[in-house]
Amino acid sequence: MPEFLPFTRPTLDEATIAGVAEVLRSGWITSGPQVKAFEAALSRHCGGRPVRCFNSGTATLEVALRLAGIGPGHEVITTPLSWVATANVVLEVGARPVFVDVDPRTRNIDLAAVEAAITRKTRAVIPVDLAGLPVDRDRLYDLARRHELRVVEDAAQSFGANWRGRTLGSFGDFVSFSFHANKNITSAEGGALALPDESLVARCEQLRLQGVIRSGEDGMDVEVAGGKFNLTDVAARIGLGQLPHLERFTQRRRELARRYFERWERDLACELPPEDFTQSNWHMFQVVLPERVERASFIAGMREQGIGVGVHYPAMHLFKLYRNLGWRTGQFPHAERIGRGIATLPLFPAMTDSDVERVCEAAKKVLA
Numbered sequence: 001m002p003e004f005l006p007f008t009r010p011t012l013d014e015a016t017i018a019g020v021a022e023v024l025r026s027g028w029i030t031s032g033p034q035v036k037a038f039e040a041a042l043s044r045h046c047g048g049r050p051v052r053c054f055n056s057g058t059a060t061l062e063v064a065l066r067l068a069g070i071g072p073g074h075e076v077i078t079t080p081l082s083w084v085a086t087a088n089v090v091l092e093v094g095a096r097p098v099f100v101d102v103d104p105r106t107r108n109i110d111l112a113a114v115e116a117a118i119t120r121k122t123r124a125v126i127p128v129d130l131a132g133l134p135v136d137r138d139r140l141y142d143l144a145r146r147h148e149l150r151v152v153e154d155a156a157q158s159f160g161a162n163w164r165g166r167t168l169g170s171f172g173d174f175v176s177f178s179f180h181a182n183k184n185i186t187s188a189e190g191g192a193l194a195l196p197d198e199s200l201v202a203r204c205e206q207l208r209l210q211g212v213i214r215s216g217e218d219g220m221d222v223e224v225a226g227g228k229f230n231l232t233d234v235a236a237r238i239g240l241g242q243l244p245h246l247e248r249f250t251q252r253r254r255e256l257a258r259r260y261f262e263r264w265e266r267d268l269a270c271e272l273p274p275e276d277f278t279q280s281n282w283h284m285f286q287v288v289l290p291e292r293v294e295r296a297s298f299i300a301g302m303r304e305q306g307i308g309v310g311v312h313y314p315a316m317h318l319f320k321l322y323r324n325l326g327w328r329t330g331q332f333p334h335a336e337r338i339g340r341g342i343a344t345l346p347l348f349p350a351m352t353d354s355d356v357e358r359v360c361e362a363a364k365k366v367l368a
């Protein structure tokens, strides 16, 4: 039996591991010079825009909403087909998440449905680039401009992706990234926020750490109840060691995705993702199983074949928390159907071409 193939695994080089040991020995292990260096590198990646790091992509989203002035009485439109953090942060700032259905082909938020859901209370949209496939930024920002809405791009999964050749994070309103262990670039846990404007940096730093404002040798004041969201230098050093590999990781993920399209048996009647090899960073390769297949048995069957399968994600408006706020089965048929049948197959840079073949063969066997 070959080794178990997980659906993802981080690739960390020896220089990064040694670099982390160096930070641990340095006497300064929480936010310090490594965070500054990571932010500078991320800012270069984002075309020089200001970037600040956080201890998670969730904290990053929450701070973006606060910087955008979103709070009680406001509505924020988002997709039900995402990690639940995307909507939880809206509740966290006291606003109301408003879900709309997804486009069944891209599995990303349906921008026509966004437009139809706008009310007098709508202040922002949180689009999510599911699996790293970018939401149409031209239509998104055209809509935002026409309706005077803020945009908080949840680009947790799309670091390294681009829209028509423009790197995500280098343009637009707020752009939020995550460096969770499963993301394309990791710092174990962490996140980064690309800001639309240099003038927001001071407030962003206050919201990150208890609202503290320092001045001179000993001056300290607080004017806002900030969070405790700072990234450690240990984590930042991991992220710094990952960034130089971004281009190679993304290319390898695209090659592996291509391989899936070549080898996947079409007779299995699974829905495949859009074949985008230029914009998406292929954070995940996800198929939607046919309705006749029970996903739990598929996952168990694949595990018996030595292959890990993930679920990203069940439609979140059907979670108890959101049902209790009034959301119901039947409201978003595409998101609900995809959420029931979606399965994440192994895809990570250290995989070999024959690993892809192994997955395709196993799926054929299990679905037969």
Ligand SMILES: *Cc1c(COP(=O)(O)O)cnc(C)c1O
Pocket: 055, 056, 057, 058, 059, 082, 083, 085, 086, 128, 154, 156, 157, 178, 179, 180, 189, 190, 191
């Ligand atoms: C990972 C993820 C987040 C949250 O990031 P954390 O770093 O885990 O807090 C938010 N949204 C999406 C779409 C994600 O995939």
